[in-house]
Amino acid sequence: MNRSNFVSPRAMFEVLEILAADPDAKLLAGGTDLIVQMREGRVSPRTLVDLSRLSELSCIKLRHDTLHIGCMTTFNQVARNPLVVRHAPVLAQAARQVGSVQIRNQGTIGGNLANASPAADSIPPLITLGAKAEVVSKDGSRSLAVEDLLAGVGVNTLLPGEMIAEVSFSLPAPLARSAFVKLGRRKAMAIARISMAGLLVLSADGLVTEARLALGAVGATVFRALEAEATLLHKPLDRSVVAACLRAVQDTVAQKLGRRASATYKREAIRGVAEELFFQLVPELGAP
Amino acid sequence: MSLRWIGKPIPRQDAWTKVTGEARYMSDLSMPNMLWGRVLRSPHPHALIKSIDIAEAVACSGVVAVLTHRDVPGLNAYGIVVQDQPVLCGDKVRFVGDAVAVLAAESKEAADHALGLIKVEYELLPGVFDPEVAMQQSSPTIHAKGNVLRHSKVHHGDVEGAFADSAVVVEREYRTSRPISAFLETEGGMAMLGADGVLTVYCGAQYPDRDVIQIARALGLERDKVRMVSTLVGGGFGGKDEITVQIHLALLALNTKRPIKLVLSREESMVTGWKKHPMIVRMKTGATSDGTLLAHEVSIISDTGAYASLGGTILHSAMEHCSGPYRVPNVRVEGHCVYTNNSISGAMRGFGVNQVTFAMETQMDILAEELGLDRLDIRIKNGLKDGDKGALGSPLVTAMGPVQTLQAAGQTELWSQRETYKAEPSRPWKKRGVGLAAAIKGCGLGFRMPDFGAASVELLPSGFFRVRVGCPEIGQGNTIAFAQMAAEVLGCSVDQVEVVTGDTGETPDSGTSTASRSIYVAGNAIIDAATKVVELVEQGISARLVVDVEEVELGEAEVRAGGTALSYLDVAALLLQNGQTCCAAGRFDAPKATEEVPSVYGLPHLVFGTNAHVALVEVDTLTGQVEVLQVSAVSDAGRVINLQGLEGQSEGGTVMGMGYALTEDIIIDQGMVRTLNFNNYIIPTAMDTPPISTTVVEVVEKTGPFGAKGVGEVVCISITPAITNAIYDAIKVRVTELPATIERVLAGLQGV
Numbered sequence A: 001m002n003r004s005n006f007v008s009p010r011a012m013f014e015v016l017e018i019l020a021a022d023p024d025a026k027l028l029a030g031g032t033d034l035i036v037q038m039r040e041g042r043v044s045p046r047t048l049v050d051l052s053r054l055s056e057l058s059c060i061k062l063r064h065d066t067l068h069i070g071c072m073t074t075f076n077q078v079a080r081n082p083l084v085v086r087h088a089p090v091l092a093q094a095a096r097q098v099g100s101v102q103i104r105n106q107g108t109i110g111g112n113l114a115n116a117s118p119a120a121d122s123i124p125p126l127i128t129l130g131a132k133a134e135v136v137s138k139d140g141s142r143s144l145a146v147e148d149l150l151a152g153v154g155v156n157t158l159l160p161g162e163m164i165a166e167v168s169f170s171l172p173a174p175l176a177r178s179a180f181v182k183l184g185r186r187k188a189m190a191i192a193r194i195s196m197a198g199l200l201v202l203s204a205d206g207l208v209t210e211a212r213l214a215l216g217a218v219g220a221t222v223f224r225a226l227e228a229e230a231t232l233l234h235k236p237l238d239r240s241v242v243a244a245c246l247r248a249v250q251d252t253v254a255q256k257l258g259r260r261a262s263a264t265y266k267r268e269a270i271r272g273v274a275e276e277l278f279f280q281l282v283p284e285l286g287a288p
Numbered sequence B: 001m002s003l004r005w006i007g008k009p010i011p012r013q014d015a016w017t018k019v020t021g022e023a024r025y026m027s028d029l030s031m032p033n034m035l036w037g038r039v040l041r042s043p044h045p046h047a048l049i050k051s052i053d054i055a056e057a058v059a060c061s062g063v064v065a066v067l068t069h070r071d072v073p074g075l076n077a078y079g080i081v082v083q084d085q086p087v088l089c090g091d092k093v094r095f096v097g098d099a100v101a102v103l104a105a106e107s108k109e110a111a112d113h114a115l116g117l118i119k120v121e122y123e124l125l126p127g128v129f130d131p132e133v134a135m136q137q138s139s140p141t142i143h144a145k146g147n148v149l150r151h152s153k154v155h156h157g158d159v160e161g162a163f164a165d166s167a168v169v170v171e172r173e174y175r176t177s178r179p180i181s182a183f184l185e186t187e188g189g190m191a192m193l194g195a196d197g198v199l200t201v202y203c204g205a206q207y208p209d210r211d212v213i214q215i216a217r218a219l220g221l222e223r224d225k226v227r228m229v230s231t232l233v234g235g236g237f238g239g240k241d242e243i244t245v246q247i248h249l250a251l252l253a254l255n256t257k258r259p260i261k262l263v264l265s266r267e268e269s270m271v272t273g274w275k276k277h278p279m280i281v282r283m284k285t286g287a288t289s290d291g292t293l294l295a296h297e298v299s300i301i302s303d304t305g306a307y308a309s310l311g312g313t314i315l316h317s318a319m320e321h322c323s324g325p326y327r328v329p330n331v332r333v334e335g336h337c338v339y340t341n342n343s344i345s346g347a348m349r350g351f352g353v354n355q356v357t358f359a360m361e362t363q364m365d366i367l368a369e370e371l372g373l374d375r376l377d378i379r380i381k382n383g384l385k386d387g388d389k390g391a392l393g394s395p396l397v398t399a400m401g402p403v404q405t406l407q408a409a410g411q412t413e414l415w416s417q418r419e420t421y422k423a424e425p426s427r428p429w430k431k432r433g434v435g436l437a438a439a440i441k442g443c444g445l446g447f448r449m450p451d452f453g454a455a456s457v458e459l460l461p462s463g464f465f466r467v468r469v470g471c472p473e474i475g476q477g478n479t480i481a482f483a484q485m486a487a488e489v490l491g492c493s494v495d496q497v498e499v500v501t502g503d504t505g506e507t508p509d510s511g512t513s514t515a516s517r518s519i520y521v522a523g524n525a526i527i528d529a530a531t532k533v534v535e536l537v538e539q540g541i542s543a544r545l546v547v548d549v550e551e552v553e554l555g556e557a558e559v560r561a562g563g564t565a566l567s568y569l570d571v572a573a574l575l576l577q578n579g580q581t582c583c584a585a586g587r588f589d590a591p592k593a594t595e596e597v598p599s600v601y602g603l604p605h606l607v608f609g610t611n612a613h614v615a616l617v618e619v620d621t622l623t624g625q626v627e628v629l630q631v632s633a634v635s636d637a638g639r640v641i642n643l644q645g646l647e648g649q650s651e652g653g654t655v656m657g658m659g660y661a662l663t664e665d666i667i668i669d670q671g672m673v674r675t676l677n678f679n680n681y682i683i684p685t686a687m688d689t690p691p692i693s694t695t696v697v698e699v700v701e702k703t704g705p706f707g708a709k710g711v712g713e714v715v716c717i718s719i720t721p722a723i724t725n726a727i728y729d730a731i732k733v734r735v736t737e738l739p740a741t742i743e744r745v746l747a748g749l750q751g752v
């Protein structure tokens, strides 16, 4: 591991100044991705900008029906926060499944987004929640949908000098149903082989009025399964509708995987993940 | 005999310091003026070394020494059995990770930096990675003597005739994986040359006395100029039985005359550490219609990687255990242990027995199914008993526990109520199954190998007793068991016994902490020494106080002599005056079979521990995911010395064997190790660990200390086939290749 300069600013403007001045600087949030990458020699930033002194970046606030989560909020803070648990249980459910207690105490939601892994656990739920990232730089700020932050495996769309300040989303409708399912090789410290989040809103007469399904670890980025979502819209959640949706999910995944080595397995296993997701979303349906 | 300490769940003496992190492993040590060492390793699986240029590294600031094969003063080779592994390669490298140079620098960073400045020119050779290819004449040769390290055959009975008489014959091929110990503490330590000219190596290891021999031989030193300290060890499991970094440490300390520290990174450990041998096991087993085993034909091809280490011995151990815990009167077994350019295989908990037991226990399930017999009944019917013959035809003359252990497994709720446990899977698309398996594993080193225990017991001026034993505490808890056995004989409380292990300057050579042997051999030696010390105390007190020897009695808190009671402090004061000592040495030579198995060196073993496992699994039929929901283990340890220690071994062994069944495998692709850390070398976590209950069956072994046998290995063996048999019970997919990953299970479900 090469040596880097280490700075620990106390104010946001200082962070943004450094980022603007030094394109070779890297933000250090929880370090659970960055330090690993540095040890492996995959990155060797000249300057490390430690965010841990900026306590305002780790907070969860509800303002005008929008939930704001600061970039330095850890998975455990997300998982235990009553507002998240109440209004966005899918995000809490995913946060609880990250790594281990130690990783959840250390890893942050900003780091998870910026690291842009297709297997990142917070991204599928954030996408189904329609979350936006607030991106700031010395010159100002912009807001973009979480999907639009992702450019490829480990690649985000941030411009030099930019950082993610927070993520936010409008509270889902009170009757929304949501769930997150992760398939790993073990129950903790597992990188998702496949993950999937779903959020459905139903009308009073039981028709689906909103459907968002996001898939992780089957493509270069987490993405929405739009065709599968469409199969649900304006339909009742009965077995045949769900079955059609599962087929659409499977088709989308097969297409996305193409001929990569893991395709043989994942093409099939996605059914188990999706089945489990709908088992949680529509428990009243029972057995397939 | 009423026992005061034996069998009690007495907490380990090192429990507190290990839990708080206060305990120091050898790789935690540091010294003022200490240098940091690193090893330059081959990036190629098979290549000739054309030149090594160290000039730039030597000139680098902070670098104190850069050493190559030219700087090895003695024999540039090591190996427990055959010395074919270079300390530092001179002409050729044989696996990715082979050591080419070592260096010492003022800081870790300087060492890391300088390592990249050593220039080695290689001429690549074709590699051979498949043991069956390596066996062919046309294959590239890895060692001049050829690629087959060991080829052995044993045959007894009329195998052909017995197959002809069999009502059913089951023939399958099994392939096993390449797990690694994954100990908490990677290979590492410190070394320094003392003013007295003694080179001390501090390094976690399983047999420091033998390491001293190997270090001295490589360095051209007298053995008494080398001391090795190996306490505490952060896990061994066989992976620290052979030399790891000891000789590199010693070489650097000798050369720089400064303290030196060298600790392998996890990645280095994954690449260069000793793995369990992957084996191809072909088994053909015949039985009568009532399930009596008649004939067994086995072929084993074992991939030992680039160097021999214990590969030949492990092959023989696999051959000896190739019928598992069962009696088969007609057996033919042939084994090949083969060099490849894969990473090195060596001792790892189970010593060849895990592989063949996985195969045999699958055969048993298939036989039961084909004959329409109960899986437990067919096992009990064939279970080895005292007086039977083992797989290689040698008589079993010690206490054999398979039948009792299997009967107890049959009585566990998990087995007897299995249909209830299986009835309600957590999801409609998941299926549950229950599997059963048993295993035996020989304790100790087998025929011919010197297999002894040695210990000393001494009364200290403080009134405490000190027990010294060579066999290191490698985390398994032998220290507390040693203290209990000593206290039981001495009569004092366990708290009054201090145990020192694993320091060649302090402790008598008692052999290795391997082969499930340390309780058995060292325990017997401790009993011998403690018995003598009791006599010394009784005689000493009797003489001093002028009372009859019969009237002196060592008790928990005091020694009674006639009418008076003395504290142990007073006893020590009375006896240790004027430079007198109250110390005795104890010795035990493990009994041997009367006859060696013809044509295989070092067999048979004499004493066997037995274990059985019942496992409940739930299989996701859509993803292939297998969850182990509950496990019942049954352990025959002979007389249990420390119940908590036994449960610890049983639970740890169960989880290790579960990793072997489902996830653990070092993936090597054309010689390159792809699993470099715990992100893709998947060991079960606490969250994956099911509730495990352990039932104890004490089939007392009369040659064992208080009737104990060793169980350190057998506890991890039967769980693997218990899980794979449970998978079959759930989804009718036979696992014949380990590990049963999600991909393999799903492919099985799809009939691929």
Ligand SMILES: Cc1cc2nc3c(=O)[nH]c(=O)nc-3n(C[C@H](O)[C@H](O)[C@H](O)COP(=O)(O)OP(=O)(O)OC[C@H]3O[C@@H](n4cnc5c(N)ncnc54)[C@H](O)[C@@H]3O)c2cc1C
Residues within 6 Å of the ligand: A026, A027, A028, A029, A030, A031, A032, A033, A034, A035, A036, A071, A072, A097, A098, A099, A100, A103, A106, A107, A108, A109, A110, A111, A112, A113, A114, A115, A119, A120, A121, A122, A162, A163, A164, A165, A189, A190, A191, A192
């Ligand atoms: C043992 C282990 C287990 C893990 N298990 C999981 C798991 O189960 N699920 C999962 O999703 N992940 C897992 N991870 C990955 C990691 O913990 C997460 O991705 C985590 O969210 C990263 O956050 P961090 O705060 O540690 O980021 P860091 O490592 O500090 O940073 C990651 C990257 O993001 C950049 N960055 C950080 N904050 C910002 C910001 N505000 N704006 C712009 N860029 C920023 C950094 O410069 C760096 O490039 C695991 C990691 C380890 C080591």
